[in-house]
Amino acid sequence: MSKQKLIVVGNGMVGHKFIENMIENPAYSDYQIITFSEEPRLAYDRVQLSAYFAGKSADDLMLTSPDYYDENQVQYIVNDKVVSIDKAAKTITTASGRQESYDKLILATGSFPFVPPIPGKDQPHCLVYRTIEDLEAITASANQSKVGVVVGGGLLGLEAANAIQNLGLEAHVVEFAPRLMAVQLDEGGGQLLRSKIESLGVGVHTEKNTKEIVAGEKCRYRMNFADGSYLETDMIVFSAGIRPQDELARQFELEIGPRGGIVINNQCQTSDENIYAIGECALWQNRIFGLVAPGYQMAKVAAEHITGGDLAFIGADMSTKLKLLGVDVASIGDAQARTEGCLSYTYLDGHAGVYKRLVVSADNKKVIGAVLVGDVEAYGNLLQMMLSDIEIPGAPEQLILPAGAGDAPALGVDALPETAQICSCHDVSKGDIYEAVKGGCTDMGGIKACTKAATGCGGCAAMTTQVMNAALTEMGVEVDTSLCEHFAYTRQELFDIVRTKGIKSFAELIESHGTGHGCEICKPAVGSMLATAWNEYVLDDKHIGLQDTNDVFLANMQKDGTYSVVPRVAAGEITPAQLIVLGEVGRDFNLYTKITGGQRIDFFGAQLHELPAIWSRLVDAGFETGHAYGKSLRTVKSCVGSTWCRYGMLDSVSMAVNLEMRYKGLRSPHKLKMGVSGCTRECAEAQGKDVGVIATDKGWNLYLCGNGGMKPRHADLFASDLDDETLIKYIDRFLMFYCRTADKLQRTSVWMDNLEGGLDYLHEIIVEDKLGLCETLEADMARVIDSYECEWKKTLQSPERLKRFAHFINSDATDDNLAYVEMRGQQKGRIATDVERKKLAKGEEIETVELV
Amino acid sequence: MTTQWEEICKLNDLVPGTGVCALHNGEQVALFRPANDSQVYAISNYDPIGKANVLSRGITGDIKGKLVVASPLYKQHFELTSGECLEEPEIKLATYQVKVEGDKVLLAV
Incomplete structure (x- = not known):
């Protein structure tokens, strides 16, 4: 049987979702997919569009990749628009003249921004807010503007206003209706939102009908309103709603709704059974769904129907929760209380800026809608009560009253x-x-x-x-979060105990809060906590038994029991003289030498007794320990930055050196890596690090909790356009908060994935100081920084300590179980295998096959 | 016949909670002092799983009441008294007779 051919017109969020659903379908091998996009790139996350202004790149927003499509045999054609459909022959033709036949055609053409027919709307600097290209145009225009106006006070309009304000412009919102977010909010909610937004410095102008856009006096343009008032501005962004992109369907005679939109049935089929329409271009029971979740639902229904399933689209809930200009806003169900006989409860806290309205059924028993502004914590509960048609337990008003005023009956x-x-x-x-x-x-x-x-x-x-x-x-699963059999506490609890009770040793802690002798799990974990809290020398008698061998010998054990040595090369910056010293040390001690991924140099094959001699050479030349062995800060990778690079915005190397020298020696739950890039080209790969810093033309963007490694995680953008001082303050707080609350051996990436409340919560703690922790977090960090000392330098000063660096306590002999094979010009090219070891012992030669 | 003893090191050379390695009759012996007392244990220094002479550099502790050292390479536990590997009981390390006299640590010859 030949494959069924599917053509997907439009590679936006919903078009891509459809393709993804098909790929995941067990019958996918029976289908062949071609997708066309008139945009220059494949599907990206339009919901997160505003993040583009906050420093995310187009790549960050991508939902798919050529690789993913290639792997799954999806053909994709960008920059080419489908311009005609032949329903009888079942073919389409594109603008470039390409013709393709189909078995099923899926229209996912989306929508376009509605620009009201105002005279003067087609001038330069009159823009819309929909695609990455639109954002690029807004950014370009902002560079030549001082004032920006958004026409439309809906959800997207407010997002656009936020973007304009972030670009440094004086921002205004002009709305035709009497309030902001007229679709989602009632009057009370709209009013509170307005006052919050105005207090952020955004001008709000409601009940304004723009008549014309003419040349201005102080600014580029003047907008004249029907009521005789006017507003001057340099740039205008129209965000007055969307219209379904139904042009193609209209032209080739598919049924279209009276006010636009491609009419579909419950299976998402149009008036031609072989053509489906999904997403914002589709009209279901006279409704257009301008949210992504219903679009995804349609994509799923269409994919099911094509592959023989019987899913149906039965409408979608349009409840939303979001943060606009920093204000939390949520709307559920019948927010405007239009249902006949319904009852309302309202709560207004003018001081804290919280407005809540609950709409319930006439019998006072079911939630049918709600508006929440300023505090949206109840959103999840209320939404589920409405969707699942659950009877309200107790008095309805309790659902929106603040805690303390009688316990809210949690669902x-x-x-x-x-x-x-x-x-x-x-x-x-x-x-x-x-x-x-x-x-x-x-x-x-x-x-x-x-x-x-x-x-x-x-x-x-x-x-x-x-x-x-x-x-x-x-x-009946009890999640046992005890550290190990010796401590019935989580790491976080133990850390609090250590910190608040001033416990300074493992012996003290296990005596007061644990049992037994300890083990290789709790000992290093407690050793790490003690070091984070008090930063005492890890080789002190009372601490040495807690450390992994790497920390005991301040080097990394390799598989034959020898060690590797990594001196600190902060930010990868090194003088030629230092480089020569490193070369000499590698040569003189005959060490296998390699450059690490963290921009420094690693020496392998050092025996225990050689470590002090190697390090006295390194310390004499001014090197410090690199902590490559510790659960601690490893490296801060940097690109060369503005001091040399043509594209550098800020001096990334100086910042990286600064950070590395600041946090070196900080013992943490797991290792930490950082990166600093001088521009968004991101040569330091900072977004794959625990802490990533990227320069922009307005300061530093701070990314947190990225990871390469086994499970790569893209770092989250935490804050933008920071000055040096604020950047360091935030990193201080972040690192200490992570050290306090993470589980043992938990990288920041996993910690973040499990952090209740996620990035927003972290923001509240670190930026807004909601828990009032910031002062102590900074003080704790200051103590660590002030008590830094190079562990190798200190160790070399103590003959007593150096006694440990001998293979035998009672002999100068060395380990006789070591053997190496030369490889690519290095004598210790690699560790010999058992067979080779025997040959070497007999004095035989070893042939090596080098992989080229 | 009385047992002959060889002095290996001073008790002070063994910081409580750590181990050292001794060369004894041509063999590598790992000595451990798990607690702040004069109890010392001796097993082979060779980790047969990681295939390296490293056990004296492991962390000591107790697992379900048994005194153990965890290999610094792949973390298997070896019982200090019997030399038995808790994860792979068929593996058993050589153990050595050890005693402390005054400030001296001695191994049986």
């Missing part, structure tokens, strides 16, 4: 049916999460990886955690 997740959708971005149900837990996922990191829940907008993170915990309890 037990037990009350939810199996089918309750917890994550709407990825359509993950309560049942899916239960399945994942049964399959062995017992933490949020696992649930996210397995189900994708809470990895879209993140709005369901709290609810997902609750469901996971309920599943664990139900299954």
Whole structure:
């Protein structure tokens, strides 16, 4: 049987989702997919578009890649628009003249921004907010503008206003309706949102009907309004809603709704059964769905229908929760209380800036809508109560009253049916999460990886955690978070004990809070905590037994029991004289020599007794220990930055040296790596590091919790356009908070994936200081920094300590179990195998085959 | 016949909670002093799993009541009294008679 040919017109979020659904379908081998995009790039995350202004690159926003499509035999054609359909012959033709036949055609053409027919709207600096190209145009225009106006006070409009303000312009929002976010909010919510936004310095002008755009006096343009008032501005961004991109369907006679949109049935088929329409271009029961979750649902339905499934699209909930200009806003169901007979409860806290409205059914028993501004914590509960049609336990007003005013009857997740959708971005149900837990996922990191829940907008993170915990309890799984059999505490609890009780040794801690002698799990973990808290010399008698061999000998044990040596080369900057010393040391001690991934030099094959001699040469030449052996800061990788590079925005090397010298010696739950790039070309790969810093024309962007390694994780953008002082302050706080709260041997990436509240929570702690911790975090870090000393320098000064650096306590002999094979010009090219070892012992020669 | 003893080192050379390696009758012996007392244990220094002479550099402790050292290479536990590997019981290391007299640590010849 030949493959069925599917053509997907439009490679946006929904078009790509459809392709992804097809690829994941077991019958995928029976299909062949071609996708066309008129944009120059493949699908990217338009929901996160505003992150582009916060420093994310187009690459960061990509949802797919040529590699992914190639691997799955999806043909993709960008920069070419489908211009005609022959329904009878089942073919399409593109602008470039390319013709393709199809068995099924999927229209995922999306929408375009509606620009009201105002005279003067087509001038330069009159823009829209939809694609990456639009954002590039806005950025270019902002460079020549001082004032920017957004026409449209809806969700996207406010996002655009935020972007304009971040670009350094005086920002205004002009709205036709009497309030902001008129679709989602009621009057009270709109008013509070307005006052919050105005206090951020954004001008809000409601009930303004723009009549014309003419030349201005102080600015480039003047917008004249119907009421006789006017506003001057240099740039205008239209964000007055979207219109379905139905041109192609219209031209080739598919049924179109009276106000636009390609009419579809419950299976997402258009008036031609072989043509489907999904996403914002589709009209279902006279409704257009301008959110991504319903679009994803349509993509799933269409893919199911094509492959013989019987899923149906039955509409979608349009509830939303988001942060606009830093203000939390959520809208659920019938937010405007339009249902007949419904009742409302309202809570307003003018001081804290919180507005909540709960809309309930006429019998006072069911949630049918809500508006939340300033505090959206109740969102998850209220949404689930509405979607699952759950009766309100107790008095409805308790659902929106602040804690303390009588306990809010938290919705037990037990009350939810199996089918309750917890994550709407990825359509993950309560049942899916239960399945994942049964399959062995017992933490949020696992649930996210397995189900994708809470990895879209993140709005369901709290609810997902609750469901996971309920599943664990139900299954009788007790998640044992004890450090090990010797301590019935988590690492975080032990760290608090060490810090608050001033405990300075393992003996003291196990005596007061543990049992037995300890083991290779708790000893290094406690050793690390003591070092983070008090930073005493790790080879002190009371600490030495806690350390892994690497820390005991301040070098990294290799598989034959010899060690590798890595001196610190801060930021990879090294003088020729220092480089020569390193060369001489490598040569004189006959060490296998290699450059590391962290921009420094590693010597292998050093025996225990050679370490002091090697290090006295290095210390004499001014080198310090590189802590390559510790769970501590390794390197801060840097690009050459503005001092040499044509593209560098700031001096990345100086910042990297500064950071490396500041945090060297900090013992942490696991190793730490950092990177500093001088521009967004990102040559230092900072976004794959625990702490990544990237220069922009306005300061430093700070990325956190990235990782290369086994499970790569792209770092999260934490803060933008920081000056040196603020950057360092945030990193101080972040590192210390991580040291306090992480589990043993937990990298920042995994820590972040399991951090309840995620990036927003971290932001509240580090930037907003919501828990009032910042002062002590900084003080703790200052203590570590002030007490730094080079461990090798100190060790070399103590003959008593150096006695340990002998293979035998009672002989000068050395280990006779070591043998090496020459390779690529290095005498210690590699460790010999058992067979080779025997040959070498007999004095025979070894042939080496070198892989080229 | 009485056992002959060879002095290896001073008790002070063994910091409580650590080990050292001794050359004894041509063999590598790992000596451990798990706690701050005069109890010393001696087993082979060779890790048969990691195939290297490294056990004296492992961390000591107790697992379910048994005194052990964890190999610094791949972390298997070897019991200090019997030499038995907890993870692979068929592996058993040589053990040595050891005693402390005053400030001296001695191994049986």
